[in-house]
Amino acid sequence: EAGVTQFPSHSVIEKGQTVTLRCDPISGHDNLYWYRRVMGKEIKFLLHFVKESKQDESGMPNNRFLAERTGGTYSTLKVQPAELEDSGVYFCASSQKINYGYTFGSGTRLTVV
Amino acid sequence: GIQVEQSPPDLILQEGANSTLRCNFSDSVNNLQWFHQNPWGQLINLFYIPSGTKQNGRLSATTVATERYSLLYISSSQTTDSGVYFCAVRPGNQFYFGTGTSLTVIP
Numbered sequence: 001e002a003g004v005t006q007f008p009s010h011s012v013i014e015k016g017q018t019v020t021l022r023c024d025p026i027s028g029h030d031n032l033y034w035y036r037r038v039m040g041k042e043i044k045f046l047l048h049f050v051k052e053s054k055q056d057e058s059g060m061p062n063n064r065f066l067a068e069r070t071g072g073t074y075s076t077l078k079v080q081p082a083e084l085e086d087s088g089v090y091f092c093a094s095s096q097k098i099n100y101g102y103t104f105g106s107g108t109r110l111t112v113v
Numbered sequence: 114g115i116q117v118e119q120s121p122p123d124l125i126l127q128e129g130a131n132s133t134l135r136c137n138f139s140d141s142v143n144n145l146q147w148f149h150q151n152p153w154g155q156l157i158n159l160f161y162i163p164s165g166t167k168q169n170g171r172l173s174a175t176t177v178a179t180e181r182y183s184l185l186y187i188s189s190s191q192t193t194d195s196g197v198y199f200c201a202v203r204p205g206n207q208f209y210f211g212t213g214t215s216l217t218v219i220p
Contacts, residue, residue: 045207101161107154
């Protein structure tokens with residue numbers, strides 16, 4: 001089966017610009033998660049979708065971040081406007097059911113200059 | 114939230130050597146996974162191991178849930194094993210990651 005796909009793999013933008021990251025989960029996986037690792041720190045949870053609904057968005061850092069999952073398939077994570085501290089690697093993961101193992105995507109490395 | 118500690122933080126091995134990475138966690142969990150982040154940043158799932166022992170080639174993992182720790186064994190290390198190894202636990206909905214063990218295998 002195809003894995004979790006994320007794109008772009010790398011994005012370099014200027015402070016104040018907008019960037020949209022995309023994640024395509026494994027087909028049939030209702031649960032989709034976003035995580036990120038900012039420089040030198042641990043990987044942290046951002047939010048969790050069950051199908052198209054946000055189950056938990058307690059990890060979203062502020063209102064510059066907007067995640068959507070229209071139709072319960074792929075998801076987008078928009079950062080607007082981007083700040084320098086948003087630089088890091090953004091990971092998406094999916095699972096068939098909540099207590100099953102996750103499969104992570106390759107991540108999107110975001111660099112804000 | 115739950116605390117996840119990994120040791121050692123850094124490890125340098127000669128190719129062919131064996132190593133053990135440890136993950137301690139502060140509370141009961143129903144899910145634990147080990148991941149390898151390779152030098153290209155990709156996060157690769159190694160084991161889904163909430164309890165017991167699993168083996169996959171040169172890698173094996175053991176989780177003793179009642180004592181709140183997990184071990185990852187790497188045998189006959191290769192340069193391609195280099196990268197950061199993360200343990201992640203899930204007491205509920207979200208994963209909590211450790212800060213990782215950075216492994217460098219030198220030829």
